Amino acid sequence: MLYYVLYALRDYISPFNVFRYITFRTAVAIITAMGITFLLAPETIKFLKRISLTQQIRSDGPQTHLTKAGTPTMGGVLIVISTAVSILLWGNLSNRHVWILLISTICFSAIGFWDDFLKVSKRNTKGLRAKYKFGLQIGVALAIAVAQYLNVSDPYSTSLIVPFFKKWLFDFGIFYVPFSVFVIVGSSNAVNLTDGLDGLASGLVAIAVFATGVLVYISGHAGLAQYLQVIYINGIGELTVCCGAIFGASLGFLWYNTHPAEVFMGDVGSLGLGGALGTLATLTKHEIVLVVVGGIFVIETISVILQVGSFKLTGKRIFRMAPIHHHFELKGWLEPKTVVRFWIIGFMLALLSLATIKLR
Template identity: 40%
Template structure:
């Protein structure tokens, strides 16, 4: 890890004197997003309490949640997304197409998540939007976005390539159909996986922060022609600017964790988890690091798979593999304290980020 970091700093100093401008904007985007969340959250929490917009706990969930979490304000994702949007507007290059794509998907998915929370919390429709309704909306948005990106950028070879870890200069070349399927699986899949992971206090936000750190490294490497050659990955012309969005994710995530850490005094709601998942998914698609990002997002994938396996086995054999899905509830029902589960999941997430970076270094050898 230290060797990788040394190489990274060496190449910055040798080849990228203009990088100081971007580093300054990265630092300012982190500070700006952090301050916005820290300042607005207390005001938002008081407003939510006055309006009685409180978390709806599913009746078949852990009994401790029904007793301890039902009166906690929710929809804190509104503050996170507001912070990210304002920060990106201030500190990013708005002429960069990738920034525009990300802001568009942020706004659209925020509307979907907000409607879901509105049905669930304001209208007391416990399930919110039906799963089919939610997936339909996500699918339409992702299909349109993926199609536009493909035809807008297919003049660049990178849009048709997927980098393969462990193999130098070997890529999978895709057509439109394969590209759309991959885009759908990454954006919609990750969006819902992060939504499923958001079940304990602070459980999801820290892995999001870790993943954002990993994505910053990937954005820098893929966005620099020398770095991309050094690490044997594709050069993506506009990707370096996406690190601004990743930094705003980190800043707003840290600010939100201040209030969301156990015992949480606010939850992010679907408006936060669905949208943050879509942003991370889109960045992964834009920098063409789908395989490597599967490792970085491993904790979200494990949570989603636990639900899928539970449903499949119950329909097939009328048996439950886990005491309750997602898997963090299984550990709860086994008697593991909530803070211990949360921190252990954080540790696993951090280890997966290190593994992804290690694989990136292997590509160079």
């Protein structure tokens, strides 16, 4: 909203012309999201403690986690609020891609909020039943996928771009809809599985969305896209502002979520952030790159699948505990060391995803 007001003043005060640039608004969106988080976090944490919305710790998990009992959860509302406000302030709201991403983030966060609320308000429940949880996620993802499929103005709406190759893509046609649903729902739950250590998910999301933002900006810039031989998608560059908002919100939340965490994001944060990353990937046609930039999320998910599959088939476990970050904890890695090492790997994967730009 402020974007429209301030940019309209350019005819009277020339410096306001700077608001036309996506890079400038992205920087402002980062600062805004971080500022809102810092402003709201202290009182939000106190409020969550006061109404006893605190994390319940599994007795069969790492024993070092038992000290976390009583830590406020559902702090992900801070990320959602700061992201949404920042986007509404600095994004071009006439761009349909911005609305798709914003609605996706809010809807997935709402599912997570419901799940979290059931967990903390009824101590004898495991939250929202799986069939309802996945059903709602699939429903939201399906609506997003159909909206993209029906976008006749986008010639690549049903295409899958293969990185490392110059404009090599496959047109899935109607089958892109279920593929898109798989990517979005899978991304949402992958981030959710990763959210098990202080600062792990929020830090990795910040890294992933920063790298994604660079790719999005290039895809939406006609000159850069042509120079780097990347598929140009008209209007997609505006999502760079959204990436900036998510990045700023994640960093702001990380201030309070780093070890020892003052607040956990809960499913309201992890499902929302994961849904946002998945939606970004499908909107920008970077689904395969998402596997690279979000490699830790993928590894965490695969570790759970392998663990469950192995136990059901053979009665034996592959890892000491899944997701895999708990495996390393039980091997003796301290929690902060585990988190930082996973961040380092995430950063390396982000650099690799950016390298796909030149290796074409």
